Amino acid sequence: MDRKTQTLLDGEGSPRQGSSPSAPDVRNELVARAAREGKSLQEYLLGEMTPMAGRPAVADLVPVARERVRRRGRSVAREDILADRV
Incomplete structure (x- = not known):
């Protein structure tokens, strides 16, 4: 260096x-x-x-995460997180 x-x-x-x-x-x-x-x-x-x-941009993931919280509430089960992996 x-x-x-x-x-x-x-x-x-x-x-x-x-x-x-x-x-x-x-x-x-x-x-x-x-x-x-x-x-x-x-x-x-x-x-x-x-x-x-090759990876999604953070800005593209934010709406997905917000929608997930809106649909499921603040608490998300481990299985749901793994099922929704991008």
Whole structure:
């Protein structure tokens, strides 16, 4: 990990409170990660985004969850949760 990345992250690899990396900082970090894997930035991003695109967006799940609560009330049985898995 380079010095710039270390300054943006805390000791556990999470973004530091109050730090907001600029777009060039983010791009440079992604380019560095791609290079470490021997990939172009486009190849790296496609590999990172493909699994994300295969999952439903949180915004799409909220109406489903609200409807479930409306129909069943606040308490949902374990079996019902498992039966409704997306």
